[in-house]
Amino acid sequence: MLLRENIYDLLRGDILACRFAPGDEMREQDLAERYSVSRQPVRDALLRLQREHLVTVQPRQGYRVTPISLSDARDLLRFRLALEPACVLEAIEGAPDSVLKSLDEFRRFSGSHEDFITYNRGFHTALAHASGNRRMATALCDLIGQADRLVRVSISNLKGHDPAKLVAEHVALIDAMQSRETRTAARIIKAHIGATEKRVLPALKRNAVIVEERSL
Numbered sequence: 001m002l003l004r005e006n007i008y009d010l011l012r013g014d015i016l017a018c019r020f021a022p023g024d025e026m027r028e029q030d031l032a033e034r035y036s037v038s039r040q041p042v043r044d045a046l047l048r049l050q051r052e053h054l055v056t057v058q059p060r061q062g063y064r065v066t067p068i069s070l071s072d073a074r075d076l077l078r079f080r081l082a083l084e085p086a087c088v089l090e091a092i093e094g095a096p097d098s099v100l101k102s103l104d105e106f107r108r109f110s111g112s113h114e115d116f117i118t119y120n121r122g123f124h125t126a127l128a129h130a131s132g133n134r135r136m137a138t139a140l141c142d143l144i145g146q147a148d149r150l151v152r153v154s155i156s157n158l159k160g161h162d163p164a165k166l167v168a169e170h171v172a173l174i175d176a177m178q179s180r181e182t183r184t185a186a187r188i189i190k191a192h193i194g195a196t197e198k199r200v201l202p203a204l205k206r207n208a209v210i211v212e213e214r215s216l
Helices: 003-016 028-035 039-051 070-094 097-106 113-130 134-146 148-156 164-178 182-206
Strands: 055-058 062-065
Touching (some): 003 134, 028 039, 070 182, 097 113, 097 164, 113 164
């Protein structure tokens, strides 16, 4: 893998894991020292992240981790609501039994909140690829990656911070998909995403780091 790909993946991962919090300022030289590289691969990575709206440029000041606005969170979740049920439908209609059976690895979870982020990303990524539609899977996987910060907010807003309810929703979806029950699966995945929105948006409103974008 090329060096610039390494730095891009590392920096993107640190942003999505909130090791760089929304609103944090970043400078090329500081990042180059952090990752023990020259400034050029850092600059290349930052430009790619700017195109993904994860970083914003501050003229003559450096860069800033893009805050999560209510409007952006809502847009992301609504896009996912349109795309992920379509991937589930494609999987039910076209995936071989072996692919749907492979979802069984997500029936159980134990671990920390950080472990749940990894588990959750893995599950929804598996749904995307089960569709067999490369373009849809690529678009959904990008959404899932960008949603990691929202998942953290979602978990923190669960009663008792216990993700067991979310895992139970995953299990119900797996059951419906393996039984190829299209309507049931569609209802479950839509309700799952809708519940995420109901947890995330109120939590964002209470978070001082998260800003609402103003209309121009």
